[in-house]
Amino acid sequence: MRKRLSVAGAVLLTVLAAVFVFVQPAHAAAGFxxxxxxxxxxxxxxxxxxxxxxxxxxxxxxxxxxxxxxxxxxxxxxxxxxxxxxxxxxxxxxxxxxxxxxxxxxxxxxxxxxxxxxxxxxxxxxxxxxxxxxxxxxxxxxxxxxxxxxxxxxxxxxxxxxxxxxxxxxxxxxxxxxxxxxxxxxxxxxxxxxxxxxxxxxxxxxxxxxxxxxxxxxxxxxxxxxxxxxxxxxxxxxxxxxxxxxxxxxxxxxxxxxxxxxxxxxxxxxxxxxxxxxxxxxxxxxxxxxxxxxxxxxxxxxxxxxxxxxxxxxxxxxxxxxxxxxxSGTTPTPTTPTPTTPPPTTPPTGGCTASYTIVNQWQGGFQGEVKVTAGSAAITGWTTKWTFAGGQTVSQSWNAALSSSGAAYTARNVDYNGRLGAGASTSFGFIASWNGTNPAPAVTCTAS
The missing domain is CATH 3.20.20.80 (Glycosidases)
Structure with a gap:
């Protein structure tokens, strides 16, 4: 990487000249x-x-x-x-x-x-x-x-x-x-x-x-x-x-x-x-x-x-x-459940909607993501809320200002992702723990 990059204009795409097929090694090699x-x-x-x-x-x-x-x-x-x-x-x-x-x-x-x-x-x-x-x-x-x-x-x-x-x-x-x-x-x-x-x-x-x-x-x-x-x-x-x-x-x-x-x-x-x-x-x-x-x-x-x-x-x-x-070691392979996205609970026109997805899940932990979408008009900020029903606890988050009171969580936009045009989306994520079951909560969204 250099400290300042200079970039030339667009160049027309061309097609690679040849396709090569190689055979996978049948046994371990001396190196990569x-x-x-x-x-x-x-x-x-x-x-x-x-x-x-x-x-x-x-x-x-x-x-x-x-x-x-x-x-x-x-x-x-x-x-x-x-x-x-x-x-x-x-x-x-x-x-x-x-x-x-x-x-x-x-x-x-x-x-x-x-x-x-x-x-x-x-x-x-x-x-x-x-x-x-x-x-x-x-x-x-x-x-x-x-x-x-x-x-x-x-x-x-x-x-x-x-x-x-x-x-x-x-x-x-x-x-x-x-x-x-x-x-x-x-x-x-x-x-x-x-x-x-x-x-x-x-x-x-x-x-x-x-x-x-x-x-x-x-x-x-x-x-x-x-x-x-x-x-x-x-x-x-x-x-x-x-x-x-x-x-x-x-x-x-x-x-x-x-x-x-x-x-x-x-x-x-x-x-x-x-x-x-x-x-x-x-x-x-x-x-x-x-x-x-x-x-x-x-x-x-x-x-x-x-x-x-x-x-x-x-x-x-x-x-x-x-x-x-x-x-000679392996890291745990997280399971990837079918994304769970409850129906939005806010109107589809105006304001905003939010959907919750479990991106990856492993024993005792998971990665979640919430997608925020503006309605029929642009918004300048958003707040989402949800309440966990399975004792889940968030330990890390990104792309949102997250706070909690018991099982109730509130996530607000940060300075770079609050403004959304009509129909535009942004998302934020988090790492959390779970024990027993990991049901997906309904998420509300309020625009400002």
């Missing part, structure tokens, strides 16, 4: 592997990344972050490293310690070089070839860790200039890494500050994939302001799925200075299609994008609204992450 456009861990189990980015190179003292993101449910952490060209070099010993922290916390490590960010447009940025020099220089820390580590060659390797050589440079970088003995799954980022508005990665991904002698490469798209509609997100990711090419969303946010990403579609489409993602970022952002911190001052007890959304929200980490099978 790719088949049929899917990523498999060394246990032979399909692995879908659900995690966050962590700016280790700028905050090397924040080693508790690995345990903290794991405790919140993540199965992967993408770790920012530096070659020494733009930021202080992360030594082989330091990288070895990072890998140990990931393993101790049963996380998969995606290691990325950040010095390549915006090459051709950003002063001081380095080439992918220079990034390969770094990876080969610390190969001693990487070799033997193929079960736990994925190598992301270089972050956002081109800005909006000079990116025409992305395919050739990426292919050559992969071949150099393989010739140097790295057997890990390799991840390659898109150009255009990672957002690929030119579709350079999309239209050349098959060529780059086939340049890898191991056929063990994953593609990473970063979704910020370029991906501000559901159509753009589903079309881009869908073309990789149709072509049988592995794709992950290596970075994304819920807001950005270059536009407002549609994070709800990123999460829902990825969950429906088993596509991995890594949100940006745990903590420590600056330069005007501090709002992308998930935790204030690296404190897991102080999750921001973005942190609540990505960890505890619909299709978020807590609800969807599954630990890699190489750790």
């Amino acid at each position: 592997s790719v088949a049929n456009g899917r990523l498999y861990d060394a246990g032979g189990t399909e692995f879908v990344m659900r995690g966050v980015n962590h700016a280790h190179t700028w905050y090397p003292q924040q080693t508790n972050s690995f345990a903290n993101v794991k405790a919140l449910g993540a199965n992967t952490v993408r770790v920012v490293l530096a070659t020494g060209d733009r930021w202080a070099k992360n030594s082989a010993a330091d990288v070895g310690n990072v890998i140990s922290l990931c393993k101790a916390n049963r996380l998969i490590c995606v290691l990325e070089v950040h010095d390549t960010t915006g090459y051709g447009e950003q002063s001081g940025a380095i080439t992918l070839d220079r990034a390969v020099d770094y990876w080969l220089s610390i190969a001693g820390a990487l070799n033997g860790q193929e079960k736990y580590v994925i190598v992301n060659i270089g972050n956002e390797p081109y800005g909006n200039q000079g990116y025409a050589t992305w395919a050739t440079d990426s292919a050559n970088a992969i071949k150099r890494l393989r010739a140097g003995g790295l057997a890990h799954t390799i991840m390659v980022d898109a150009p255009n500050w990672g957002q690929d508005w030119s579709f350079t990665m999309r239209d050349n991904a098959a060529t780059v994939f086939n340049a890898d002698p191991a056929k063990n490469t994953v593609f990473s798209i970063h979704m910020y302001g370029v991906f501000d509609t559901a159509a753009e997100i589903t079309d881009y990711l869908g073309r990789f799925r149709s072509a049988g090419l592995p794709i992950v969303v290596g970075e994304f946010g819920f807001n950005h200075s270059d536009g407002n990403p549609d994070e709800d579609t990123i999460l829902s489409y990825s969950q429906a299609n088993r596509i991995g993602w890594l949100g940006w970022s745990w903590s420590g952002n600056g330069g005007g994008v501090e709002y992308l911190d998930m935790a204030t001052n690296f404190d897991p007890a102080q999750l921001t609204s973005w942190g609540q959304r990505i960890f505890n929200g619909a299709n978020g980490i807590k609800a969807t992450a599954r630990e890699a099978s190489v750790y």
Whole structure:
């Protein structure tokens, strides 16, 4: 990620040239592997990344972050490293310690070089070839860790200039890494500050994939302001799925200075299609994008609204992450009951209506969501109320100001989601406990 993104105009869509079909490995591999456009861990189990980015190179003292993101449910952490060209070099010993922290916390490590960010447009940025020099220089820390580590060659390797050589440079970088003995799954980022508005990665991904002698490469798209509609997100990711090419969303946010990403579609489409993602970022952002911190001052007890959304929200980490099978452990699989939506109890015209849904449920706990919809006229604020009948208790909530008196709950809009046009909707969510039964209450809505 860069602190300020510049985005070019719209480019006409083109169709991927070829569809490739690959055979799933019949047995466990030495490390991660790719088949049929899917990523498999060394246990032979399909692995879908659900995690966050962590700016280790700028905050090397924040080693508790690995345990903290794991405790919140993540199965992967993408770790920012530096070659020494733009930021202080992360030594082989330091990288070895990072890998140990990931393993101790049963996380998969995606290691990325950040010095390549915006090459051709950003002063001081380095080439992918220079990034390969770094990876080969610390190969001693990487070799033997193929079960736990994925190598992301270089972050956002081109800005909006000079990116025409992305395919050739990426292919050559992969071949150099393989010739140097790295057997890990390799991840390659898109150009255009990672957002690929030119579709350079999309239209050349098959060529780059086939340049890898191991056929063990994953593609990473970063979704910020370029991906501000559901159509753009589903079309881009869908073309990789149709072509049988592995794709992950290596970075994304819920807001950005270059536009407002549609994070709800990123999460829902990825969950429906088993596509991995890594949100940006745990903590420590600056330069005007501090709002992308998930935790204030690296404190897991102080999750921001973005942190609540990505960890505890619909299709978020807590609800969807599954630990890699190489750790010989599994996280409880939440049951997903049929959504229960009682009829709205307020008039369909004017005012607002509210509906209650159980998004996920597991033993002793569940995730709920309330959708608020304006009636035939715009509203400037809303208040919803309900009373639990089964002893349920809310422990966390997001996108609403929630209060309670015994079993009675009241949720009011926050400053950014109170104004709704006629027929428009918003939603808020919560995590709650239950014991015995978990009936869905009726919810009322009052507009202001």
